[in-house]
Structures are given as structure tokens and as C-alpha cells.
Amino acid sequence: MAKAAFSELHRHEKYERLIAAAQRLPALPTAVAHPCDANSLKGALEAADAGLIKPILIGPQNKITAVANDIGRDLSGVELIDVPHSQAAAEKAVEIVRSGKAELLMKGSLHSDELLGAVTNRENGLRTGRRISHVFVMDVPTHPHTLFITDAAVNIAPDLTAKRDIVQNAIDLYAGLGLGKPKVAILSAVETVTPAIPSTVDAAALCKMADRGQITGGELDGPLAFDNAISPTAAGIKGIKSPVAGQAQILVVPDLEAGNMLAKNLTFISNADAAGVVLGARVPIILTSRADTVRARMASCAVAMLLAHNRRATAPIRA
Template sequence: MRKKHEKYERLIAAAREKAPLATAVAHPCDETSLQGALEAAEAGLIVPILVGPKEKIAAVARSLKADISRFEIVDVSHSHAAAEKAVELVRLGKAELLMKGSLHSDELLSAVANRETGLRTARRISHVFVMDVPAHPQTLFITDAAVNIAPDLMAKRDIIQNAIDLFTGLDLGTPKVAILSAVETINPSIPSTIEAAALCKMADRGQITGGEIDGPLAFDNAISMEAARIKGIKSPVAGQAQILVVPNLEAGNMLAKNLSFLSKADAAGIVLGARVPIILTSRADNVRTRMASCAVAMLFAHRRRVTEPVRV
């Protein structure tokens, strides 16, 4: 039998071979978020800079019986200030990664997206779930299920490119990208099928690069060779997809949570398209998932050190 969570273990093992990166952790003021940061530090993945109310962080550390004396704490009064200060540390070059603590995602991403003081680039910011599904041989990337609610065609181009760049940045090879819809044929009554066809043509014309792309594909024939065979779909992607591009946030969120709760998958979360990778965990995430999120972000940041100049 396939070992449960072996895909995450491989990612974490690969990350341990790299130098840990300074990581601004915004508002780690509950046990799960602080423990996740501390265990990632213990594993040699990150060097956390804890940004938030100092006394509250210290109280959480005491409840965990954790020693945080060796870590820098930047004292700010509340979660909104923690988000802004953590982003500032990245802008100043004092941190190479940004990590969400116990604040809301919108609060952190609002600071990231600020045109004057944030971490925006020319690329659309998007989210990728890196799913370790115990019963499935492939690591599945699902995008975007957390940031872009109803992305248009050009936003989807950036969403796909962000996911491809992450996949290749983790040294996983050339990804097979399935653009999902309810069916695998063009239907004018289902707009996502028309967008899928347009995105495939954009890839043919070099507007999306680095992956093999096909769509529209339904979920079954995107991940099951047997389903693709039965439906007569001949494609280098069908049945073997590694990146699943969903039509909108609702579809992606339901797909990811379905895999998490029914297939016992873990879902590491990372936001791309900003100046640095952002570790965007859920308050419901277990420590293993938080560790995997740190490993993914850290490996990607190391690859970007090689391919891109450092911007501060």
C-alpha cells in the first residue's frame, strides 16, 4: 500500500536540504499557528520573525511550553498592524517569505495587495492548494480556490502561469494542466468550456508557457485514464492531470474540501504572484499541513533566488 502522505514527506525532505529562510509570521496568536511556525523552524525550513502583540504571543508559547527566546518578536498591537508590519519586513529585505498566522486571509492579502506599500507585481495574485491525496499517485495542484472569486480570462491566464511556475520551481518536471468544467466538450451554454478552449489556444500562441494544457476536461477524465478511455478522449493531459484549474473559487473550494474530508487529503496552501511566496494556511490546518506549506514556499523561494534578482 502507498504510504500515507509520502508526497509531503518528500517535499519536506527536499526542503531540509536547503538553508532556512527568514519568514515574517503575521499574528501567530493561537496554538496552531505558533506551533506550525515553531515546528517548521525546528525542521530547518524557516527562521520565523514573529509579528504581533508580544504578550499574547508569549502567552501562547507558555501554553505550548515552547521556548521562543531565540526568535525575533516584532511587537505590534493588533492583527491589522501585524499584517502591515510583516509585509514591510519583506519589502525591506528582512524576510524572504510571508506566513499567515491566526488572522483572516483577507486581512493579510489586503496588506499584500496595497499599491503603495504592498508586494504586488505585474502578475495576478492567486492561490494554489498542493494536495497530498493518499489514494492518488500524483500530487495534485488545485487553483484558484481561495483568492480569485470569479476570474476572467486574463486572470485565469495568470492563475495558470503561477501554478505552472510553482510546479516547475519544485523540480517536479513539466506539468500536465487540466482546465476543468462540467463536461469535456465546448458548450456555449457553459462559459467555462469556452474559456478553457481560449486558454488552450493562448498556450498554443505562447501566452502561457511551461506546461502541457488541455481543456475543457471534466474532473473524472482529467484524473482517471479509464474515464478518459471510455469517453474516447485522446490527450496528453486527460487521465494524468497534475494541475487542476477550476472555473471559479466556489468550485475549487468544494473540490479541495471534498478531497480533504472524504479522501483524507492534506492541502498545503501557498499564494503566488506577489514578490515572495505567501504561506496561506487555514486555521483548521494541522501542523503537518503547515509544515508542507512552509516546505513548498521555501523550495520555490530558493528556486527564484537562482532565476530572478532579489527585489527589495
């Protein structure tokens, strides 16, 4: 009985809606860097089967074809660019994006640092004026709304300037997915500004930056503890009156360690799926983990694809 009830609850309607919305749009060419294990290659090919991406596979041809044979997939009709190793794959994938041949970048079986090192290269990378950051788009079965958690994968101990970009990247993603104006909670351990806890001071500063137009497009409040951010009951008990408290859609963590533990807690204890995307570069970067479910991999592609199409639609016309 309990298992049946949980199964009914754990239906992932939020991800289904994201994927369905993406499937109504044309698939985008995607540079897939070093898909040399079963999970990464299968994820790219299944996203292609679903009409989300048009993969350009980049890596050692013999390894990729061997993996394809192992998983029973035919690579006929799929573009494959042969390079000798993972670093060359990362650099080539970035080059393909810079040339305009691909509109998305997807991580294969190489380490995230290797791919992001090529992305952030000052001469040949995909840098913009914005700090790159990661967002987990989380489908938590026991929570009514999709939760965005940032940054839990790229910036280890961001300063206030980096946090400003982290917040703005997440707001732009939320709006780019057509979800409207987000409620953004700047998380800490407590909900009062306490100089002994530096993250509370940063939270207050970020909220004032939003008041002054240095962060736009979202409603910010902080510092807020996690319970006060997502639970109206907890916020009410603490007497916190705010349009964000208890209703937050974006959760901005103080550092990578806190964010990583929060996301993995929700994944492994609350059975959440966590789609991952890196923002702040010229194109969205699909960053998946070996432990991701098929549904999470598909949702990562859908999120990146929806954002890229939104950017297409809002890009200024150049003479």
C-alpha cells in the same frame, strides 16, 4: 484489517519528499503575521524546528508570549516584533518583506483578507505584474501523484485574464519545485465547448493562449471534466485522446466555489492533506488554515521555501 490497509496507504510519501528536499537547503527568514493562537504559533515554531524557516513573529507581544506559555514553548532566540493588532501585524510583515529582511510571508491567526489586503496595497504592498492566486498542493493517499488545485482561496469568479495568471502561477510553482513540465487540465462540468457553460469557452481560450505563447511551461487541455482529467479509464471511455486527459497534475477550477468544494472534498472524504501557498506576489505566501494538520503546515512551508530558493537560483545577476 481495513484500518491497517488504509493506514499503510495513507503514508504521505509525497509530502515527505517535499519536506526532505526543503530540509537540504538553508532555512529562510519568514515574517509570520499575528501568530496569536496555538495552531499558528505552533506551526511556525515546528517549521523552525524542522529547519524550514527562521520565523520573525509579528503581533501583540503579550498575546504571543501567553500562547507560547500555554503550549509550553520558549521563545528565547526567536525575534518578536510587538505591534498592537492584526492589521498592524499584516502591514509590518509586508514592510519587513519589502525591506529584504524576510524572504517568505506566513499567515498567522488573522483573516486571509486582512493579510492579502496588505500584500495587494498599491503603494506599500508586494504586488507584481501578475494577479495573485492560491494553489493547494494536495497529497491524496489514493492517487499516485501530487495534485495542484487552483484557485480555491483568492479569486472568486476570475475572468479570462485572471485565469491566464492563475494558470501561469501554478505552472511556475510546479516547475519551481523541480517537478518538470506539468500537464494542466482546465476543468468544467463537461469536456466539450458549450457556449451555455462559460467555463468551457474560457478553457478553450486558455488552451489557444498556450498555443500562442501567452501561457508557457505546461501542456494544457480543456475543457475536461474532473473524472476525465485524473482517470485514464474515464478519459478512454469518453474517447478523449490527449497527453493531459487522465494524467493531469494541475487542476484549474472555473471559480473559487468549485475549487474550495473540490479541495475540501478530497481533504475530508479522501483523507488528503492540503498545503497552501499564494503566488503572484514578490515572495511566496504561506497560507494555512486552522484545520490544517501539522504535516500540511510543514508542507506549506516546504513548498514556499523550495520556490523561493528556485527564484534565488534563477534570478538575473544585476550589475
